[in-house]
Amino acid sequence: MSDPRRLIEAPSTPADRVVARAAEVRPNALPAGGWAAVMKRASRPRVLPLIALSAASIAAGIGISMMAARPTTTPPTQQRRIPEVQAEAGAAWGRTSDDELRLTKGRLQINREGSTRLTLLATDDVAIQTSRSRFLAEVTDDGVSIFVQDGEVQVRTRTGVKTIKTGEKFVWPPLPEIPSQLVAGTIDSECMDRSDQLGCLEALTGSSDALEAEVSLFELGLLRSKQGDREGALNAWRDSLNRFPEGSLHPEVRLAMLLELIRARRFHDATRVAREFESSCVDDPRRAQVEQLRKSIQAAP
Template identity: 30%
Template sequence: MKVDQLLAEARAADIAPPPNARARVLERLSTARPARTSPWLALAGVTAAALGGFVTWNMLRAPSAPAPTEVAATDDGVTVEPGAQVTPTARGLAIAAGRVRLSSRATLQLEVLGRTVECSAATLVVEAAPARATLEVTSGSITVIEEGERVVRGPGRYVLTPLGPKADPWAAAQALERQGDYAGADRAYEALARGDGLLAESALVAQATLRLSHRHDAPGALAALDAAASRFPSGALEPERSLARLESLWALGRAADARDEAQGYLERFGRSAQASQVRFLRARAQEQLGALPAAEADYGALLDDPATGDDASFAFAALAARQHHQAQAQARLRSYLARFPRGQHAREAATLLKTPR
């Protein structure tokens, strides 16, 4: 047979998908069935998990510095401390920032963070900032009116936070990310990063995580992390930053840099919840760099780890195979199956063990 004839016959072969394949795949896609997991675990999502539940708007927004003012006025029972931003209203005061003491028998209406606070025969101190206000009532009671609801409070310390999503750009950025509007979320984090304090630092880390996880932009993630490191060298989110950097370096295939970053993380934050995942990644990097004993030591230490044990145990066996230690590899595969009979590599491990040689 001639080559051209063979090719002509091959062209005539029907390679159309089977009748139900389109519907089957669509169903799997729409039910969000996860694609088969690679046996070579990536660390994706660790940073997001580390940030999840940690960053909240109320924790983050740095109080704006109050505008300089000469106000030190006193009225009947009202003392406005220097630096406070206070505006008289028809029935009382609007307090934007700063500290105000009140001790008045007259009914006074305060506007604080979008609420109305009625005070009558009460003694209290109001300390307001754009993101948070505290009301310390020492005697009497106050009535807080919030979106039409009236709540009466006696002596105690109360905290008010901004109302609604519009007042919370951090929540808005996270909502965009949850909705899958990654470009929009990136812009929103960018805008937040132009601010100051922990919020800006968090926005840069969140932007890096977003770029890495959803935009497949590891260089962009590194750029955001570099900005965070430069602006906040002793920032509160140093562990999260290090995790995100580690993921980015790994995604870029920079195994030696990833190993060094993992090493640094483990030295500084070795007791963190993510330490075992970082150690697993260090092992992967070591393996890639040919440092097999170091990789083996790390895998070996993770065999019973709840987060990484499944992958580490399988990788432990694979490493023995890679070093041509056949009996040891088989023993480790058996050990893997004993530990993780329903593990994500169980099928492959069982197949490898059953295959006749």
């Protein structure tokens, strides 16, 4: 075995010099607790890199959060402006000034947003004034109708001024007063007590017995009118007059048609039917009342 002192006193190789250098280091005394304390300290985990990593993660998270929370600027959406006047096809209207319109026929939707009062002349009989409201106005040969969707309007007629509010409807001219003598009564038939009264009457309209068929058509019209089928009622009565123009019930049929047309505000058609009654029922005691009713319709403001 070689002498270890040679490695320290006369090192000849690089390895010898490393050993000699290590031998020069003075040994430190063991700390309190001996080797057990040294081993315990050596086994303790190093936390500094973890702390640094956690701090870096937190900083990165804060940066991402700040980027996510940063408000994004989007261009404001422009609301579509509703036209003040929307006319249905076929409407005859015009603007006489910035704040005045005239409707002679057809339907207009008015959307008035400004506080300045707008006037709509619906024929020569009705003037509608409003601001900040929405309403529908219609002019036909039989008159004017107005429905207020939002806000309120003031309607001026020959009889005065009336305020119409949201959800309300106004019609002009008003319905004439109908004499009670002109209101048709029912006629007993074999279908009156049947549960399928409508089907029974429809079947009897084709009866070979002329009177039975005429009575069934008249009663069928009354039943359809009661059920809200106005056109069905008018069709039944027209069929009766076509088949039995001088039948036993033709005056009653004409009166029923006249009143139904008046309730429907079809005054032009009602006037025609009234004239037909006057010419075909000359000896009927109700003729004078029909004539008076016709004149009240024609004289309506």
